[in-house]
Amino acid sequence: MTTRFLGQPIPRREDPRLVRGEGSFTDDLGRGALEVAFVRSPYAHARVLGIDATDALKVEGVVAIYTYRDLEGRMAEPLPVLIPHPALTHPRTPYALAPGLVSYSGEPVAMVVATDRYVAEDAVDRVVVDYEMLPAVVGLEQASAAEHLVHEDVPGNVAAHLVQEVGDAPGAVAGAPHRLELELSIERSASTPLEGRAVHASWDQADRTMRVHSSTQTSTSVRAAIAAKLELAEAQVEVIAPDVGGGFGVKIMHPWPEELLLPWASRRLRRPLKWTEDRREHFISSAHERGQLHRVRVGFDATGRILGLDVEFLHDNGAYTPYGIIVPIITATQLLGPYKVPAYRVAFTSLYTNTVIVTPYRGAGRPQGCFVMERTMDRIAQWLGLDRAEVRAVNFIRPDEMPYDQGLIFQDGRPLVYDSGDYPACLERLLDMVGWREFRSVQEEERAKGRRLGIGVSCYVEGTGVGPYEGGHVRVESSGRVLVATGLTTQGQGHETVLAQVAADALGVPIEAVEVTTGDTRRFGYSVGTFASRAAVMSGNAVAAAAKAVRDKAIRVAADALEADPEDLEVVDGTVRVRGVPSRSIALGTVAILSNPLRYAFDAEAQLATQFAGPADHATPPLREGDEPGLEAKAYYSPLRCTFAAGMHAAIVETDPDTAEVRVLRYCVVHDCGPLINPRIVEGQIQGGVAQGVGGALYERMVYDDAGQLLNASFMDFLMPYATEVPSVTIAHLETPSPLNPLGIKGAGEAGVIPVSAVLASAIEDAEGFPIDRMPLSPSELHELRRSRGASG
């Protein structure tokens, strides 16, 4: 019987190893390597007048101290702009070590190499840097006032300005029967994975090769960057992402200065080096996201149908723009969600501030866009006295309107066209799940008992599986083991399990026979990386195609050996067999041996394979034309555009009348990422995303003072939700296949986080009866809002 693995809730095969502490993270490597610590600027904006390392070099165990002056060749150039855009008129990127100016507190100024981290840290304290402080620009207000400049040659602190328009939105708003204006903001937060960044670099002088382990979301791009900056051939550089303890976006940024400096110094010193970021470093020198301020003008008719939407927003991109302006572009284009908006204008300005850089964090600009659109929907409903769900439904794109072109240009530079989805069905399901229609009476009953309950809903779409390509390699060993490799990396998403499911299914082998490797340039050299919820779509389809090619070859080779018609053969449980005659069969491992004319057999089982080879075969026949030796294949999947997943969340909250604390009582999700490869994994992703979203909505923010000091740069002060604050999520799936890829799948990795701020704001607003326009919302802020509105509590 053929075993089908797609759609099965198979337990994650990577977990036993990880929960037993048998994972292998970058910091577990290289006992005996020299260790690195960085001197980082304590000031947000300053000139570096001089660096004196004399005293630090005297610390016993210090091997070297490097500053910008030591960097030579391409290492002395600024880091690249990874994703340029015509609207990014003033891109600015940092240097690996600051040459003469620092633009945020935490920017690396010098690098200390020592026998261990303790010694290196001691020496860091003794490096004397002479700074001349400059005024710091902090927050969007100061950045746009531009009284001071972050970069002297960037007028108005404006990195980028982009306008996209469909129809005449200002005209449509002005002519609409009803009009509203809103100001909505989201504060800065960050990915904060359990494991920070980490790099281990080892130069082999004899071999003239560099091996780097990095806790990265893109090993191939890190390899390309190291090769370019160190002026090596890519073939001389291997980059491996071993077990990675979460990334959530921050590790897609590359190359981090540290990812270049360690290999550079390792080659110089001819010693292995390692650096593992500590938590404080992660807060002050990796990346943040989310900080945006939006102004909305919306015009609509008496049914709540939007006629025109005009949005302007400011985006805080921090001190540099190495990752371009992807985040605000995603906000601008994904803001429309599942809705038809006949006239839309969006304009954003991306501003420099003297703070940590901004790169995508799970959701990447979508939580802000969703917050804006969904707050607008709620406000329209309130204005017209309509049900909030009805207003959404009246604006939905209908399934029969798919594919639907929003008329905008998406993050990948291609038209924003939704491929499939059934938004009305999704909402209906959600309303039933959460008990939307019965809630008003529940709310009133509880209110009578002194309890304040509120319900909220929120909808979104997500462009997933962004191109340009991803590949898969599948190889059957003579033992029958199946080795699968893909270039993208894994940070906890369960790729070892799902890609094994895909390969086992396409090839016809037991899942136990499949081993999956990700993020190792030695095994797969071309890849883009793990971000934009793309692994399932991109590597999933590539692995399926490679496995199918292997299966086709196995049938071809086995047909010769079994003297059967290939049409009569099937591959079941790792065996090629004649349909209906299971006794006429040959194991895939044996087929692997037969696929190579050089039929060396190193074990007894393999020697049996020779029984399929007649005497003439001992003359080692040439390869068939067009064939390659071995039972293996490589395939790429490269779609024209991305596929759009969608989802809707609903929450019931309770706000404490005295303490203003918010408790999430019920949380429901209906999600549509096409056919599920592994429902258990997708549900884990959604639950994890919701947890992060709850953090963003109620707790997490980056608190900068006027001097650009991050005041809460530790887990003592940066408040994250515990299991006690994260609701248990009830999840249902729709499975609307994508017509764009053979497996019909869409991504799921960011889905959980996107609408949480929007849905909780909606529910709190419903409980309290006054508008919630900014997130996160702490109890003291809610208390203040109550006071300012004269509300009780």
Ligand code: MCN
């Ligand atoms: N999946 C599935 N069926 C589908 C779609 C997805 O079974 N129809 C499975 C996938 O095979 C994969 C998981 O769900 O195992 C997430 O799939 P996908 O949407 O392809 O997302 P990626 O694997 O590309 O992961 C990236 C995404 C992003 S962008 C961030 S940020 C993120 C996230 O996933 N960071 C994470 N989830 C994370 N989960 C953990 N534990 N750690 C992170 O750093």
